Amino acid sequence: MxxxxxxxxxxxxxxxxxxxxxxxxxxxxxxxxxxxxxxxxxxxxxxxPPVVAALREAIDRRDLGYPDWPDGSPLRAVFARRMAERYGWAASADRVREQTDLIQCLQLVLHLATSDGDAVAVQVPNYPPFLATLRTMNRQVVPMEMEDTDEGWRMDFAALDSAVKQSGCKALVLVNPHNPTGRVLTSDELGEIAAIARRHDLLVISDEIHADLTYAPHRHIPFASLSDDAAQRTVTLTSATKGFNLAAVRCAVTHYGPDRLLALRDSQPPDLYGTVSPLGVIASQAAWEDGxxxxxxxxxxxxxxxxxxxxxxxxxxxxxxxxxxxxxxxxxxxxxxxxxxxxxxxxxxxxxxxxxxxxxxxxxxxxxxxxxxxxxxxxxxxxxxxxxxxxxxxxxxx
Missing domain, CATH: 3.90.1150.10 (Aspartate Aminotransferase, domain 1)
Structure with missing residues (x-):
């Protein structure tokens, strides 16, 4: 049988x-x-199910008017609480800004913080839209090659330090956890990158959208949580969409560490870079709070x-x-x-x-x-x- x-x-x-x-x-x-x-x-x-319930409740209320968010959406505070509870990172809610997706977050930060022809370090292999963004924006790619070893995928930090110095690099795009290799960088590895960023005064743009998809015993560590210096030079990009399968809600958040960059972002014309849908905020909040x-x-x-x-x-x-x-x-x-x-x-x-x-x-x-x-x-x-x-x-x- x-x-x-x-x-x-x-x-x-x-x-x-x-x-x-x-x-x-x-x-x-x-x-x-x-x-x-x-x-x-x-x-x-x-x-x-918690996301479905939250969206259904909003629809049943027939509540699709303009949201009353004079100080930003409620997702800012939800994000800050989640970072403190899950990762011990004291992220500041008033430094969070909403965007429609992670690609837009990256493109906006690159637009504000770098110029045509500037060198930007990025891991390779990498998520194709990130690499395409750098090419389209005419940023010089400084590759941080991931190396296949018997112990898994690793980075050559000495080579990265040398490449950053020779290229006059302005920013470093860090994808951690890494797409596509699935690596989760350790505290020591992140510390090596932080030292390079400090030594060469790099802006670190840290994509952490896969943080909620980390398997024990591995542990995600927000880059901005490493030190005061890291916090002040890091822009963190993330969203509930990857970990909770919500790609179509078009909602992501950016946490700005550098004062100058946050001020520059807020000095732009209102809604120049679009606004998120209230339904995207509702879905993301339900995922992070009740999922x-x-x-x-x-x-x-x-x-x-x-x-x-x-x-x-x-x-x-x-x-x-x-x-x-x-x-x-x-x-x-x-x-x-x-x-x-x-x-x-x-x-x-x-x-x-x-x-x-x-x-x-x-x-x-x-x-x-x-x-x-x-x-x-x-x-x-x-x-x-x-x-x-x-x-x-x-x-x-x-």
Missing amino acids: TPARDPGTPGFDDVDLAWLRARGSVKWHRPDEDVLPAWVADMDFPTP DVWHRDLLSVLDRNRRRVHEVVSRQLPLVRHHLPEATYLGWLDTRPLNLGESPVERVLREGRVLLDGGAAFGSNADGFLRLNFATSQQVLDDILERVTAALGARNGG
Whole structure:
């Protein structure tokens, strides 16, 4: 008698393909119907119940008028409390400003703090829209190359220090936890970066949107919490959208450490850079204040899934290098040892009918890499892994 399949975690493992394909979001809507998507960084899980309840209450009140926020949205104080409670960082609510998403946060800070042709250090590989932003804004990219070691992905701080000095770098964009490798930088590593920033008087733009997706025993440390000097030179970017699957609410926050930069931002014409929707604020506030139970279940599911990806890749594709992510829901697979002779993204799509992301859009050192989004149900993930391993293993002895 065949044993019954483990039903998994309710609310996470009971999603089905018909529901996923009926959604209008780009992840499932754009690919052909026979393709399983694991590319764009959206989760496949339903919206957290506390967020649904908060949004429904606002709609039921028929309350979609102009909000009365003379001192900014309530999300400013919610963010500051959350940083103190979760990370021991005394962030200041009056230094928080709302934007529509993290890309806009980054672009606004770069626009205000740097000029055409200025050098900006950034980790590579990296989130493609960040790299595209730097190119489009004509900022000189100073690459901080992540190195694949037996202990995982690491940074060469001596090389970074030298590159920053030689380029006359003005700012450093730090993505921690890191997309796409899943690294969570330690206190010592962050201290090395802080010393470099102090030595060369760098503005640090710290993207911490994946902080809520960190797996024990790893611990997220806000860069601005390291010291008074770090606090005064750091702009922190984050949002509830990644950790709570709320990308479409279009709401993010920026915490300004430098007095001069905050004053410059506030001197701009009102609404020049847009305003956030009250519904985005309501959704983000509900996630951060009432979503902890849902989020604990989420991390349990994602922890299981990251281990499943690592186990299957290690066993069935032993030539492919993959480190167990310390955060995020993204696997970063090095297929170069397979000598495919073509883009692995194209190979997996053609042979396995799975859409992944990867390649040069993540940086000059990302050719031959695949990024696999494992934030999906147990069944869908198993189907994805079966197709991916078959597509990469065929004719390669994997």
